[in-house]
Amino acid sequence: MSIIWATRGRDWGFKFLEDGGIPDPLPAYLQAFDGQETKREFCNVGTSVTALRFEDPLGRQDRSGRTIIHDFLLTDEMAQGVRSVEDGVQVIWPLVEEKYAKVWDHPEDSHE
Template structure:
């Protein structure tokens, strides 16, 4: 499974926590999220990938009080299973929930 995951924590800024095996995940991330507005929740198919954004399912916020978004770029074959934000949340959140829960409020995440 190839997966890019970007988010921020309570005390640390937006960063990639999973790079999908790319030395620089930013071009793949930009390609997937191109043309997607800053909506709080997004499920957008872009070729062989899905751009997925949803708010932290556990309601966590950063130190400024902003809702924490989780943004994923999901490639095939898992992308074929995702048709909605709900599908993505159901399939992806269990894969990252524990690691994020351990690190979200630390000063600097190395997840």
């Protein structure tokens, strides 16, 4: 695993857009984000994984008006240089923003 990414879109609910190469990323996700459900943004740097959450940098909202949140689990080289939410936006967002722009309206286009 180097990146697990979960988010929502305009018309679609919670979905993993990157699974870190593991068959079921949900257990790792639940463990990393346990107790963080109400936080809109945070960065938790652990010994083996960095959990990162930030609001969509373009301020996108779903049809209900909720701001889109992006959740990431980072390991290995993906976690290097990410020590804060600001780092995550600068380091990780450029790696995924094009993919997100493509699937924003069409989640079936997200091929991992």
